[in-house]
Structures are given as structure tokens and as C-alpha cells.
Amino acid sequence: MPSDRLRHLLTLDGLGADRIHALLDAAEALRGAALGGQRLRGVLAGRTVCNLFFENSTRTRSSFQLAAQRLGADVLNFDVSASSVSKGESAQDTLRTLEAMGIAAFVVRHGEDGAVAALAAAARPRTVLVNAGDGRSDHPTQGLLDLLTIRQRKGADFGRLAVLIVGDLRHSRVARSALHGLRQLGCTDLRLCAPPGLLPEPGTLGTCRAGHDLDAMLDGVDVVMALRLQRERMVEGSVPSPAAYFAEYGLDARRLARAKPDAIVMHPGPMNRGVEIADAVADGPQSVVLDQVANGVAVRMAVLAHLLGS
Ligand code: CP
Numbered sequence: 063m064p065s066d067r068l069r070h071l072l073t074l075d076g077l078g079a080d081r082i083h084a085l086l087d088a089a090e091a092l093r094g095a096a097l098g099g100q101r102l103r104g105v106l107a108g109r110t111v112c113n114l115f116f117e118n119s120t121r122t123r124s125s126f127q128l129a130a131q132r133l134g135a136d137v138l139n140f141d142v143s144a145s146s147v148s149k150g151e152s153a154q155d156t157l158r159t160l161e162a163m164g165i166a167a168f169v170v171r172h173g174e175d176g177a178v179a180a181l182a183a184a185a186r187p188r189t190v191l192v193n194a195g196d197g198r199s200d201h202p203t204q205g206l207l208d209l210l211t212i213r214q215r216k217g218a219d220f221g222r223l224a225v226l227i228v229g230d231l232r233h234s235r236v237a238r239s240a241l242h243g244l245r246q247l248g249c250t251d252l253r254l255c256a257p258p259g260l261l262p263e264p265g266t267l268g269t270c271r272a273g274h275d276l277d278a279m280l281d282g283v284d285v286v287m288a289l290r291l292q293r294e295r296m297v298e299g300s301v302p303s304p305a306a307y308f309a310e311y312g313l314d315a316r317r318l319a320r321a322k323p324d325a326i327v328m329h330p331g332p333m334n335r336g337v338e339i340a341d342a343v344a345d346g347p348q349s350v351v352l353d354q355v356a357n358g359v360a361v362r363m364a365v366l367a368h369l370l371g372s
Contacts, residue, residue, distance in 0.1 A: 064078070064080060064081050064084075067368065067369070068081075068368065068369060069190065069369075070182045070190060070191045070192065070193075070369070071191075071192045071193060071202050071203070071365055071369060072178055072179050072182060072191070072193045072200065072202065073193065073199070073200040073202055073239070073242065074200070074202045074205045074206070074239050074242040074243045074246070075200075075242045077242075077243075077246065078246060079246050079247055079248070082206070082209065082243060082246060082247060083218070083247070085206055085361070085364050085365065085368065086206065086209060086210045086213060086361075086364075088364035088367065088368065089206070089207075089210055089357065089360040089361040089363070089364040090210070090214075090360070092360045092363045092364055092367075093356075093357075093360045095132060095360075095363070096128075096129070096132065096356075096359040096360035096363055097356060097359065097360070099132070100132070101131070101132045101133075101134060102132060102133055102134065102363075103133070103134030104134060105133040105134055105367050105371050105372075106130065106133040106134045106135035106366065106367070106370055106371065107134040107135075109134075109135045109136070109166075109167060109370055110135060110136040110137070110138060110164070110165050110166075110167065111126070111130040111135045111136070111137050111138070111165075111167045111168075111169060111366065111370075112137075112138045112140055112160055112165045112167065112168045112169070113126055113127060113137065113138070113139045113140060113169050113194075114140050114142070114156070114157070114160070114168050114169065114170045114171075115140075115142060115169075115170075115171040115194065116142050116147070116153065116170075116171060116172045116173060116177075117171050117172065117173050117195070119171055119194070119195075120331070120332065121330075121331055121355055121358055122169075122171065122194045122195060122201075122203070122204070122358070123139070123169075123171075123194070125355070125358040125359045125362050126169045126192075126194065126203075126362050126366075127139060128359050128362075129359050129360075129362035129363040129365075129366055130362075130366055132359075132363060133363055133366055133367060133371075135167075135366070135370075138160075138165065140156075140160065142156075153172065153177065153181060154180075154181060154184050157181050157184070157185060157189075158184075161185065161186050161189055166186070166188055166189050166190060167189070167190045167191075167192075167366075167369070167370055168181075168185075168189065168190070168191050168192070169191075169192045169194045170191055170192070170193065170194055170196075171194040171195045171196070172195075172196045172197070173196075173197055174196065174197045175196060175197035175198055175199040176196065176197070176199060177196050177197065178191060178193040178194075178196045178200075179193075179196075190369045190370060192365060192366070192369065195235055196235065197235065198232070198233050198234065198235050198238070198295065199235055199238060200235050200238060200239050200242075201235040201236050201238075201239045201330075202239050203358070203361055203362055203365055204235075204236050204239055204240075204330055204358075205236075205239030205240050205242060205243045206243065206361045206364075206365070207354055207357040207358045207361040208236075208239075208240050208243070208287070208328060208330070208354060209240075209243045209244070209247065210357045210360070210361055211326075211328065211350050211353050211354050211357050212225075212285055212326070212328075214353070214357075215326050215350060215353075216284055216285065216326070218247075219248075220244060220247040220248045220249040221248040221249065221250065223249055223251065223284045223285060224251035224253065224282060224283040224284050224285070225244060225249055225251065225252055225253065225283065225284065225285040225287070226253040226254075226255060226279055226280060226283045226285070226286050226287070226321075227240065227241075227252075227253070227254055227255070227287045227289065228254075228255040228256065228276055228279070228286065228287070228288050228289065228311060228313065229255075229256060229260070229288050229289030229290065229291065229311065229338055230256065230260045230289050230290065230291045230292050230301075231254050231256045231260055231261055231262045231267065231289065232256070232259070232260045232261060232262050232263070233260075233292040233295040234289050234290075234292070236287075236289060236330045237254075237262075237267070237287075237289060238267065240287065241267055241268060241270070245268065251271075252269075252270040252271070253270060253271045253272075253273075253279045253283065254267065254270045254271070254272040254273075255272070255273060255274065255275070255276050255279045255311065256272075256274070256311070257274065257301060257302065257307070257310065257311060258274060259301060260291075260301060261274075274310075276310065276311055276313075276317060277317060277320060280317055280318070280320040280321050281320050281321075282320075282321070282322055283321045283322065283325055284321075284322055284324075284325055284326070285325065285326055285328065286313060286318070286321055286325060286326070286327050286328065287328040287329070287330075288313050288327070288328070288329045288333075288338045288339050289329070289330070289338065290329075290330065290331070290332060290333065290334060290338060291307065291334060291337060291338060304334070304336070304337045307337055307338075308336060308337050308338075308340075311338070312336070312337065312338060312339065312340060313327065313338065313339045313340065313343050314339075314340040314342070314343060315340065315342050315343060315346070318343055318346075318348065324348075325348060326348055326349075326350045327339075327343055327344075327346070327348045327349045327350065327351070328350055328351065328354060329344065329351050329354075330354065331351065331354075331355070333351070
């Protein structure tokens with residue numbers, strides 16, 4: 063790990079392979095504590111971590127809460143929907159108000175691109191922010207847990223892996239963070255598949271093999287990551303019906319047979335079963351979806367310990 067400590071974690075872009083692997087190593091070392099419930103109370107004793115989520119979440123919010131508690135921190139799950147945000151208070155004033163109460167660590171999810179970085183720029187000098195997903199831009203701890211899951215199953219030589227991401231690439235912060243991380247760890251065979259309206263705008267996801275023919279793009283891949291259709295961010299009618307989408311882009315057992323026999327199947331959740339992924343694949347032997355969830359707690363412990371630990 064580079065000797066300097068990160069102030070915030072806003073993106074995986076530019077973090078560097080050494081730091082990414084070091085965070086994954088730390089998460090690996092914390093896995094027992096993350097899943098066994100053993101609390102390493104000394105690490106964040108006396109610290110308060112605030113979950114400040116302007117968008118809904120199951121996995122990210124719960125796992126940050128568990129991660130902070132297992133490291134000994136107090137956790138404030140700030141309920142945005144029941145707060146003065148509903149009276150028009152801005153995100154920045156909300157942050158400043160909570161800072162004034164002595165909170166110096168915030169895990170923030172927001173619907174707008176760049177919103178977490180803007181809050182970080184406005185925060186007090188000792189305040190630490192973790193981006194828990196902003197707009198379509200970044201979801202760095204999701205990227206780390208995805209990389210950890212791939213490394214556990216496929217080893218650390220990312221340069222020999224073929225990775226396909228299929229689905230709503232245009233709106234996906236999960237895909238952006240995964241691609242940032244995969245590139246820095248040496249992965250070059252990166253394939254993107256989506257309907258025409260859901261491919262990223264040209265130039266926004268870097269150099270990848272992009273197309274619409276899922277069968278062809280699955281040939282010989284080691285990792286398939288299916289993405290959620292983010293209807294809340296779409297223009298009405300920009301995607302086919304759920305049934306038509308599944309027929310063209312749904313990951314079912316017949317299609318998965320085109321990948322390598324030991325290929326793993328990932329999905330960040332929440333899954334739209336029968337639309338993005340068939341039940342038999344989501345729950346099948348190649349699925350690592352619940353490994354991703356489990357790794358989320360360990361990765362978030364590693365990130366909080368790195369940013370806040372003494
Ligand atoms: N993968 C993910 O971010 O899930 P949540 O929206 O449930 O946190």
C-alpha cells in the first residue's frame with residue numbers, strides 16, 4: 063500500500079494497482095471478522111460514521127453499518143426522507159449541520175453525478191467522505207468488492223481474464239467503477255453488451271469491445287457481470303419491454319454455456335429476475351452474487367479502517 067492515506071474515497075479512477083490490491087488484501091484479512099460478527103472494537107472506537115443516503119439502498123447501507131459497528135464505531139443512519147431535506151435543506155447544509163454535531167465521517171449516496179465530490183470539497187478539513195454511489199459516475203466500494211470476488215475465484219492475474227458486462231451500461235456507476243478497477247489491475251479483454259439505447263455515450267467508458275450481440279460476446283469469457291435496468295434514470299420507451307429485453311439480453315443457462323465452463327456470474331443487485339437474469343443462473347453453481355454481498359462487508363471495513371483508523 064502506498065504510505066500516504068487517502069483523505070476520501072470518491073472513485074477508483076487513478077487509485078493505482080498497488081493501493082487497490084492492498085485494500086483487497088486488507089478486506090481478505092478482515093473477512094472472518096466481517097462474517098463471523100467478531101468486533102474489532104478498538105479500530106474505530108470513539109468515532110461516529112454517518113450513513114447519509116439520498117437514494118435507497120439495501121446492500122451498501124446495511125454493509126457500511128455492519129462494517130462500522132464491527133470496527134467499534136457509533137453509526138448514525140440519517141433518515142433523509144424524514145429530515146429537513148424534505149423542507150428544502152440542501153445536501154451541503156445537511157452535511158454542515160451534522161459536522162457541527164461532531165460527526166467527521168460520512169458515507170454518502172446521491173442521485174446526481176459528482177454530488178459526493180462536491181460535498182467533499184465543501185467539507186471541513188478533517189471530515190472524511192466515502193462515495194456510496196453517485197448518479198451514473200462512481201460506486202467505488204462496489205468496484206472493490208467486485209474485484210475481490212473476481213480475485214478470489216480467478217486469481218490475481220487479471221491480464222489473462224476476459225470480462226463481459228451486459229445490461230444498462232449507460233446509467234451504471236457499477237460498470238464505471240468496475241472498469242476503472244479492472245483496467246488498473248491489467249485486464250484488457252473488456253466487453254460491453256447492451257441495447258443501442260443503453261450503451262454508454264461514445265468515449266465515456268474508455269476502450270472496450272462494445273456491441274449488441276450477447277451470444278457472440280459471451281464466447282470464452284471468464285466473468286459475466288449482468289447489470290440492473292435502471293428505469294428510474296431512463297427516458298420512457300428507451301428500452302424494450304421486460305420480455306423483449308430478456309429475449310435479447312437476459313442471461314439464461316443456454317447463453318451462459320457459451321462462456322468458459324468455469325465462468326463466474328455476477329450481479330450487483332438488486333436483480334430483476336426474468337429480465338436481466340434467469341432464476342437458474344442467479345441461483346446456479348456459477349453465480350457469485352451472494353459472495354459479492356458478503357465481500358461488501360469486509361471491503362467496507364477495510365475502507366473505513368484505512369480512512370479513519372488510527
Ligand atoms: N449494489 C448496490 O449498490 O445495491 P444497493 O442499492 O442495495 O446498495
